[in-house]
Amino acid sequence: MKTVWLNEMTWVEVEEYLKSNDIILVPIGSTEQHGPACPLGLDTYVAIALAEDVALKTGVISTPPIWFGDSPHHLKFPGTISLRTETIVEMVKDIIRSLVKHGFKKIIFINGHKIVNLDALHTAIRYMKEYECPNVFLAVIDPIKLVSAAEIRDFEEHHAGALETSHLWYKFPHLIRKDKLTCEKPDFHNMYSRFVKIDLFAGGDTIDVAWSSDEQKSFTSSGVMSDQTRASPELGKEFHERLVKLIVEFIEWLKTKKILN
Ligand SMILES: [Zn+2]
Numbered sequence: 243m244k245t246v247w248l249n250e251m252t253w254v255e256v257e258e259y260l261k262s263n264d265i266i267l268v269p270i271g272s273t274e275q276h277g278p279a280c281p282l283g284l285d286t287y288v289a290i291a292l293a294e295d296v297a298l299k300t301g302v303i304s305t306p307p308i309w310f311g312d313s314p315h316h317l318k319f320p321g322t323i324s325l326r327t328e329t330i331v332e333m334v335k336d337i338i339r340s341l342v343k344h345g346f347k348k349i350i351f352i353n354g355h356k357i358v359n360l361d362a363l364h365t366a367i368r369y370m371k372e373y374e375c376p377n378v379f380l381a382v383i384d385p386i387k388l389v390s391a392a393e394i395r396d397f398e399e400h401h402a403g404a405l406e407t408s409h410l411w412y413k414f415p416h417l418i419r420k421d422k423l424t425c426e427k428p429d430f431h432n433m434y435s436r437f438v439k440i441d442l443f444a445g446g447d448t449i450d451v452a453w454s455s456d457e458q459k460s461f462t463s464s465g466v467m468s469d470q471t472r473a474s475p476e477l478g479k480e481f482h483e484r485l486v487k488l489i490v491e492f493i494e495w496l497k498t499k500k501i502l503n
Pocket of ligand 1: 285356401
């Protein structure tokens with residue numbers, strides 16, 4: 243059986259893999275509301291899709307996905323399950339500790355829960371790098387930081403927006419409720435000042451304001467925070483393929499990087 247998923251391999255096969263490769267991907271997402279058209283697992287599904295396609299193209303393997311993320315602000319919507327940031331930090335450290343014990347030297351997280359999981363992921367990898375495994379290569383990949391999404395769309399992207407909806411639609415079309423695609427645009431500038439981003443991919447002067455799940459439920463009844471009706475599988479394909487190309491380039495570079503013991 244040929245698979246890229248660690249959870250589908252035996253320990254004997256992992257031992258064999260480690261004789262010629264020390265790279266492993268770790269997809270992480272969330273289980274949080276994405277409006278009436280998209281499943282709660284959207285962020286995890288896109289992390290799975292990226293990990294699987296990159297692994298197939300580069301010959302590396304992936305751990306099973308982490309289905310839970312940092313999602314307290316979505317908890318007013320049924321089904322959302324949130325881990326505290328510090329829980330994720332400790333979980334990520336334990337995953338790294340386990341993988342390092344077996345001989346993995348290059349551990350790459352792929353974050354489908356764009357932006358929000360980054361606080362925990364960065365805290366965990368910086369800690370491990372400095373205090374426990376300085377000779378292990380640790381990195382976090384986040385689509386929002388990687389792809390210049392401005393080039394492939396002419397709309398604003400916020401939570402449950404057209405771009406991440408498209409990404410899911412392309413790879414998991416059976417999971418989209420097409421008749422439920424929603425356009426809802428909260429008035430962020432009025433509520434939290436002009437320094438709060440309406441487009442998550444945009445640069446510019448930014449101040450990060452926290453809001454509670456009570457506030458969120460009051461400013462978006464659907465849970466959508468931009469125009470999801472602009473989504474299409476074609477857009478998802480373009481977004482996905484751009485991401486995969488860049489991550490494959492990174493992994494190919496990583497294969498050549500020497501790690502000191
Ligand atoms: Zn999302």
